[in-house]
Amino acid sequence: MERKAWAEPYRIKMVEPLRMLSREEREQKLSEAGYNTFLLRSEDVYIDLLTDSGTNAMSDYQWAGMMLGDEAYAGSRNFYYLEANMQKYYGYKYLVPTHQGRGAEHLISRILIKPGDFIPGNMYFTTTRQHQELAGGTFVDVIIDEAHDPASTHPFKGNVDLDKLESLIKKVGAEKVPYVSLAATVNMAGGQPVSMENVRAVRELTARYGIRVILDATRAVENAFFIKEREPGYQHKTIAEILKEFCSYTDGCTMSGKKDLLVNIGGFLAVNDEEIFQQARNLVVVYEGLHTYGGLAGRDLEAMARGMEEAVQEDYIRHRVLQVRYLGEKLQQHGVPIVVPIGGHAVFLDAKRFLPHIPQDRFPAQTLAAAIYADSGVRSMERGIVSAGRDPKTGDHRYPKLELVRLTIPRRVYTNAHMDVVAESVAAVYQEREKLSGLRMVYEPTYLRFFQARFEPLAS
Numbered sequence: 296m297e298r299k300a301w302a303e304p305y306r307i308k309m310v311e312p313l314r315m316l317s318r319e320e321r322e323q324k325l326s327e328a329g330y331n332t333f334l335l336r337s338e339d340v341y342i343d344l345l346t347d348s349g350t351n352a353m354s355d356y357q358w359a360g361m362m363l364g365d366e367a368y369a370g371s372r373n374f375y376y377l378e379a380n381m382q383k384y385y386g387y388k389y390l391v392p393t394h395q396g397r398g399a400e401h402l403i404s405r406i407l408i409k410p411g412d413f414i415p416g417n418m419y420f421t422t423t424r425q426h427q428e429l430a431g432g433t434f435v436d437v438i439i440d441e442a443h444d445p446a447s448t449h450p451f452k453g454n455v456d457l458d459k460l461e462s463l464i465k466k467v468g469a470e471k472v473p474y475v476s477l478a479a480t481v482n483m484a485g486g487q488p489v490s491m492e493n494v495r496a497v498r499e500l501t502a503r504y505g506i507r508v509i510l511d512a513t514r515a516v517e518n519a520f521f522i523k524e525r526e527p528g529y530q531h532k533t534i535a536e537i538l539k540e541f542c543s544y545t546d547g548c549t550m551s552g553k554k555d556l557l558v559n560i561g562g563f564l565a566v567n568d569e570e571i572f573q574q575a576r577n578l579v580v581v582y583e584g585l586h587t588y589g590g591l592a593g594r595d596l597e598a599m600a601r602g603m604e605e606a607v608q609e610d611y612i613r614h615r616v617l618q619v620r621y622l623g624e625k626l627q628q629h630g631v632p633i634v635v636p637i638g639g640h641a642v643f644l645d646a647k648r649f650l651p652h653i654p655q656d657r658f659p660a661q662t663l664a665a666a667i668y669a670d671s672g673v674r675s676m677e678r679g680i681v682s683a684g685r686d687p688k689t690g691d692h693r694y695p696k697l698e699l700v701r702l703t704i705p706r707r708v709y710t711n712a713h714m715d716v717v718a719e720s721v722a723a724v725y726q727e728r729e730k731l732s733g734l735r736m737v738y739e740p741t742y743l744r745f746f747q748a749r750f751e752p753l754a755s
């Protein structure tokens with residue numbers, strides 16, 4: 296008999312009870328939260344798929360490490376352990392810890408970007424682009440066209456389009472391109488991977504022009520899993536080997552440890568260039584903390600160092616990505632339109648196809664996220680026109696091609712039975728989709744508006 300069943304590669308040693316409100320209570324909470332799932336209280340949520348950021352369950356090995364925190368202001372032992380593990384798994388020379396990923400984005404953007412520069416990247420990420428713009432740069436999307444098509448089944452939809460990249464460099468001049476901002480996997484495209492062949496080609500092209508490549512390594516371990524699964528020649532390599540080879544084609548990385556590294560807080564900047572390292576080490580004391588703790592406690596550094604070891608374990612990463620796929624395939628069985636191929640950290644509902652009767656300026660994805668919470672207490676988030684924000688020059692909404700709702704799976708937190716409940720709820724909302732008629736924005740913050748914007752339902 297063929298054995299196909301797989302299970303979580305861990306057993307549960309501590310539990311946190313969940314609470315479920317009634318439909319009336321949930322509608323009340325939604326209205327109080329301005330129909331923005333970011334403004335709900337966690338205790339009012341049943342299954343929380345808002346984000347995989349900092350929502351990880353740590354292992355007993357990590358918790359044991361928390362007791363070994365060396366809380367010295369300078370030169371903590373945990374820093375040196377993290378530094379050694381970063382060199383071992385990611386392969387860069389120098390480490391600057393930061394409180395989370397955006398702390399590292401802030402440092403590298405300030406150091407490398409001059410006003411008037413252009414930063415090409417494989418699709419924007421909210422905080423990454425914000426820091427590039429605050430430093431006076433302009434982000435330019437150079438991802439392949441397939442990434443903007445939620446129905447394209449290209450196996451590496453995160454790839455850089457080399458022609459787009461080279462024509463930008465030729466148009467503005469290499470001296471105006473401080474680095475290529477390469478993310479793997481690409482969050483905003485649906486957790487889509489970049490192939491090894493592509494990162495190698497990006498390295499060759501940028502080397503010809505003397506341009507750096509800075510990796511957003513937030514989910515690079517998940518990217519390594521897809522390379523192992525899909526790219527010829529990598530089936531027999533370990534995840535750790537693939538990760539290190541991938542990083543070797545780049546000059547440094549920003550990292551949100553709150554994703555791949557299985558912690559609740561933490562991040563870092565890593566680089567090979569000593570001059571950039573010296574500048575980052577100097578700036579970090581202004582914005583984060585001393586260069587051996589970067590805004591984190593010693594115990595947080597220890598938990599992140601140990602998470603790095605666990606993240607590359609084959610059974611862990613396989614379960615991680617296959618659990619996401621399990622949810623996605625359930626939704627497909629119900630006929631729900633989702634982004635394909637199913638990505639590494641989340642299932643993305645295609646709100647344009649889910650709610651074709653709601654125009655984009657009535658916020659279809661925001662509407663859908665609110666409706667799912669009202670149905671079952673499952674919390675998701677908008678990744679569409681609200682997240683895309685406004686064009687800083689014209690002040691108009693940016694109208695992204697992708698109008699998505701993200702169901703993001705925290706690592707090691709929920710079982711597949713929770714995934715079954717989520718799939719049933721989304722399918723129920725899909726059956727009743729014609730009853731939804733969109734939202735009106737009644738409060739809009741200046742920066743990263745999706746976090747705090749408020750809405751009211753529109754009458755149909």
Ligand SMILES: *Cc1c(COP(=O)(O)O)cnc(C)c1O
Binds near residue numbers: 423482511551554
């Ligand atoms: C979360 C994230 C960041 C920012 O990291 P924080 O730890 O949230 O500051 C950057 N890039 C990507 C792709 C992310 O998902």
